[in-house]
Amino acid sequence: MNEIKWRKKALRQLRKIKDAKTRSTIKDAVGTLTNFPNCRNVKHLVNHPYDYRLRVGNWRVFFTESLEIVHIEEVKKRDERTY
16 A cells, blocks of 8 residues: 655645546545556656656646655646647
8 A cells, every 4th residue: 555645736736626526536546546556547657757647537647656655746737738
C-alpha cells in the first residue's frame, strides 16, 4: 500500500476545477494509486519532469513515486493546445 501526498500546487489546481463531480472523480481516481503500480490509465512518461501520469477523462494527474509514497504534482486539463 502506497501513501498519497498532495503538493500545494496540485491541491490549488484541484480546487480551481468548478465542477464538483469532476473534482470527486479525480479524487477517487487518485485514491486508486494506493495500489500502484497495479492501476489503470497510468503511463510512464519519458523526457518529462514527472515520472507518471494518470488519465481521468480530459484531465491528467502527474505524479512521482518513491519508496511507497506517491506525490501528486499537478492536475491539468487536456485540450487542443496540450499536444
